[in-house]
Amino acid sequence: MAAEASLAAADQGKYWEMHDILLTRSPELDRDSLIGYAQELGLDVAQFTAAIDNGKNAAKIDADIKLAESMDLYNTPTFYINGRQVIGERPFDYFKKIIDEELAKAGG
Secondary structure, eight states: OHHHHHHHHHTTTOHHHHHHHHHHHTTOOSHHHHHHHHHHTTOOHHHHHHHHHHTTTHHHHHHHHHHHHHTTOOSSSEEEETTEEEESOOOHHHHHHHHHHHHHHHTO
């Protein structure tokens, strides 16, 4: 339902604002909380509620889930650097090492 909420907010130009609320207020992601967040953002609540209740964006969400599964992507955050999967939060130096290695392979 949180994914539906983010896309319903995107339909009204407030994707990132909803994104931020969902991250900071998790795990409070039940229907009533999501509608409250929509109110806070000044969204058209009737339109928002209809979108999350009828699964307006279910096909997009399902496609994203299938893509993630096909990439063996089950953790967040996960990064890909030139095809190399990096799972979890990592310090800057960890990413720099991988990037430097990949640049060296490419001759850069």
